[in-house]
Amino acid sequence: MHSKTRKSLLNFVTGIAIAAAAVVVFMPDAQAAPGTVTTNVNVRSGPGTNYGVVAVAVQGQRVDVQQCERSWCYINTGRTSGWVSAQYLQPTGGGNTPNRPNNNNQPGFNFDITIPGGPSISIGNGNQRPQPPVVRPEPPRPMPVPPPRPPRPQTMPQPVADDICFFDRTQFRGDSFCLQPGDAQRDLRGWTDRISSIDNPGRYTIEVCSERNFRGCRTYTTSASSLGDFDDYIASIRIR
Structure with a gap:
């Protein structure tokens, strides 16, 4: 060439x-x-x-x-x-x-x-192989802390209007027990000659008696903070 x-x-x-x-x-x-x-x-x-x-x-x-x-x-x-x-x-x-x-x-x-x-x-x-994307893990998220619950209001016991309560001291103090309308105690046993005041918010008719079986009785239709000559002198009770 x-x-x-x-x-x-x-x-x-x-x-x-x-x-x-x-x-x-x-x-x-x-x-x-x-x-x-x-x-x-x-x-x-x-x-x-x-x-x-x-x-x-x-x-x-x-x-x-x-x-x-x-x-x-x-x-x-x-x-x-x-x-x-x-x-x-x-x-x-x-x-x-x-x-x-x-x-x-x-x-x-x-x-x-x-x-x-x-x-x-x-x-x-x-013939290049595509490179996969790099995936970085996310950092763990903190768990949410729930707000503290407000304290529940305390429910005070409500007095029952039908209860008639008897106390061993004047002014409705000291130890006590309660009865309801229609109750009757012929013999107070351990409470004989211990009652000194009566709480009667429902104004029921109460017979307090100086002897057992409802003898020598006096009637109350209201509360009495002091029983006078019947103080520590009651052996039976009837409520009408």
Whole structure:
């Protein structure tokens, strides 16, 4: 082969290689590979999750794929441009080869671009396995402490109006026992000659007797803080 012909062929091949490299780095929209977004995905300012979000591509949206670097591709949505994870892109149009299995049984794909009057250039993510996101566990939340319950109000015992009570001291003091209307005690036994005052809030008729079996009686219809000559002188009681 003549040296002039060899030099011309070398310049032609070199030009093709430079053009192919330029396509892989960045392709104009008119020569980009068509793709479809498979789910709603963030469009970022760089090839990684550490770059800021500039837009959101929605599921089913058609985009132009201009460059792929490892597991990230640079796309143009018509309104904005940026990087998305290649696992959320699906090639569309003729000549594409989506879901090509790799050695790790993970789906890979290429976006094939044909330059008018030139070679066919393939850009894609190769067989890169997408890296799973790092999930950091949240710190345990402290258990809420319930507020202290207010103390329950103490219920004081209410006096029974029907009770007639008898005390062994005046002014309704000391030891006592109580009876109700209709009760009768023929023999007070241990309380004989001990009663000194009577509490009768219901104003019942009370017969207090100095002897057993209701003999030598006196009648009270109110309370009596002192019994006078009947103080410590009662042996039987009847209430009507």
